[in-house]
Every structure is written in C-alpha cells, then in structure tokens.
Amino acid sequence: MARGLxxxxxxxxxxxxxxxEAVDFEVSDTATAYLGLARRWRNRPEHDLMLVWSERHGWSLAAETEPTQDPVVLAHFGPDLVPAPAEVARFVTDVLAGHGRGRPRPDLSVADDRARLTELLGAYLPGPR
Known part of the structure; x- marks a missing residue:
C-alpha cells in the first residue's frame, strides 16, 4: 500500500x-497524504493552502491556520477515494476560482478494505503489476 500511495x-x-519537497504521506493506522500548495485563497491570503488525503475521507482542500488550530476546510472532493490526478487538479482549480464548492465530507467504505485500497493505489505503480 505504501508504494502505491x-x-x-x-x-x-x-x-x-x-x-x-512539499509532499508527504504516511501509512500507519490510517493512510494519509499532504500536498503544500503554492497558491493562496483570496479569503485568507495570509495562510498557506494544502491538499490533504485520507483513506477515510479522500481529498480535501484546506487553508492552514495557526499550529494550535485545525485547518479551515474549503471543500471535499468526495465520493471517489482515488480519483484520477487530473480530476483532483481540476477540483483545486475550480474551488480556488470560486466555481466549485466540493461535496460534504465523505466517509468512504472502501477504507475498511485495505486490500481494495492497495489495488486502487497499485494502478499508479510503474511497470507490470
């Protein structure tokens, strides 16, 4: 799973x-990923933006805040847990342009099946699988 993620x-x-250098991921009790974006959100131009992923909720776009505060979630991609990268890029562009509000935070059932998640992520490994 870690290689696929x-x-x-x-x-x-x-x-x-x-x-x-702005990408991080981890597979522990929950698989997660972090992408630090170079773009800013017009409503909080002083805060960095991040794109985060978890095996329970998929992709979310958020504004970072103070270290002691939770990020401000702008939108959730949902319901697809492993959407095509081009779809994720379009989601970010649309939300930041004010054209997309995303969906409610999904709770994805495929997360309970790590073998299925490993299969979905494995599609991004180079070479024969």
Missing part, C-alpha cells in the same frame, strides 16, 4: 503543480 500522491502532486 507514494506513486499516486506523486502523480497527483505533478498534476496539481506541487514540488516533491
């Missing part, structure tokens, strides 16, 4: 225009 997140980062 790494490949998927790097592909999404490339589609969104995020450099490798």
């Amino acid at each position: 790494a490949a998927y997140v790097r592909t999404v980062a490339e589609a969104v225009g995020v450099p490798e």
Whole structure:
C-alpha cells in the first residue's frame, strides 16, 4: 500500500503543480497524504493552502491556520477515494476560482478494505503489476 500511495500522491502532486519537497504521506493506522500548495485563497491570503488525503475521507482542500488550530476546510472532493490526478487538479482549480464548492465530507467504505485500497493505489505503480 505504501508504494502505491507514494506513486499516486506523486502523480497527483505533478498534476496539481506541487514540488516533491512539499509532499508527504504516511501509512500507519490510517493512510494519509499532504500536498503544500503554492497558491493562496483570496479569503485568507495570509495562510498557506494544502491538499490533504485520507483513506477515510479522500481529498480535501484546506487553508492552514495557526499550529494550535485545525485547518479551515474549503471543500471535499468526495465520493471517489482515488480519483484520477487530473480530476483532483481540476477540483483545486475550480474551488480556488470560486466555481466549485466540493461535496460534504465523505466517509468512504472502501477504507475498511485495505486490500481494495492497495489495488486502487497499485494502478499508479510503474511497470507490470
């Protein structure tokens, strides 16, 4: 799963225009990913934006706040847990342009099936699988 998540997140980062040094991911009790965006949100231009992913809720676009505060979520991609990288890039562009509000935060049932999640992420590994 970790190799597939790494490949998927790097592909999404490339589609969104995020450099490798602004990408982080982890597989522990919950698989998660973080992409630090270079763009700003007009409603909070002083805060950095981030695109985060979790195996329970998929992709969300959020504005970082103070270290002791939770980020301000602008939109959730949902309901697709592993959408195509181009779709994620379009989601970010649309939300920041004010054309998309995203969906309510999904609670994705595929997250309970790590074998299925590993299969979905494995599609982004290079070479034969």
